[in-house]
Amino acid sequence: MDRQILQAMREHAQRDYPREACGLVVVVDGRGKYVPCRNAAEGSEHFILPAEDYAAAEDMGEIVAVVHSHPDVPAQPSEADLVSCEASGLPWHILSWPADDLRTIVPSGYEAPLVGRQFSHGVLDCYTLIRDWYRRERCIDLPDFARRDDWWKSGEDLYMRHYAEAGFVAVSQDQPEQAGDVILMQLRAKVANHAGIYLGDGHMLHHLHDRLSSRDVYGGYWQEITRCVLRYKGL
Known part of the structure; x- marks a missing residue:
């Protein structure tokens, strides 16, 4: 992980705490750049990255990763994270805050079980x-x-x-x-x-x-x- 990108992720997680922060890693002119996005979710337990923010990041360059924070909980991916990572087709970087622990997941064919899956509105409902x-x-x-x-x-x-x-x-x-x-x-x-x-x-x-x-x-x-x-x- 590029140190400047990681620092930008930390600063965004701190700004948005205790809500989840979300953003994208974009390659612009051959360099990676962290692009902070809005969290359109009404609650504080998940995030919704607006389509217009995603489109704006695409206009800047190639999106290569999705980023979000886990306030006050470990960076362990939730079932919704695993499912959404598969749907995005991109790596996901999860930063626990303020613990400052980073974990990365990649699409690997995961499917949530039909019985016993966790609830996450819009992702697993x-x-x-x-x-x-x-x-x-x-x-x-x-x-x-x-x-x-x-x-x-x-x-x-x-x-x-x-x-x-x-x-x-x-x-x-x-x-x-x-x-x-x-x-x-x-x-x-x-x-x-x-x-x-x-x-x-x-x-x-x-x-x-x-x-x-x-x-x-x-x-x-x-x-x-x-x-x-x-x-x-x-x-």
Whole structure:
């Protein structure tokens, strides 16, 4: 790691502490340069690097690495870090602060397990689980959709707005029948803000906020809060 880049990373981590700092390493005129970016996340436990900041860095030169800090926790990559590193196709430098410990990870084919994965909104959440299940079990790539933190609290009805675009049709109000049916649920919100995949035999796979993804019995409370059941066209 170039000493000037590392020092710039440290200074950025200190400025943004206790929030996560994020940035990019860019090669400009044959030299590496650290480009600090904004963290658009509303909370302090993760980061969202705005697309416009990424585009601005691309205009400067070639992006060769993603950087972010871990305030008050070790530089050990989270499951969300490993998944996001794979998606970016770039090395990731993680700097714990103020411990000042650096760890680098690179894409290596990592895939989060379907059961027992950690929650990270937008990276490992209930819709990500649906996308991963369909890709692994049905060889179907579902589109991703931008979603800000706590979108349901502002009344954004994202699931109902986008399910047809993702290739699904509504088949029932509350009764999944075949494996792969997607169950939309309204969990203490004004809109459908949670989803699970029916696995058959009365069980579903889902990922609740701030919990590990799990395989649970579908019925009772889950059926009470079901808004509708979707099925992928052609299945």
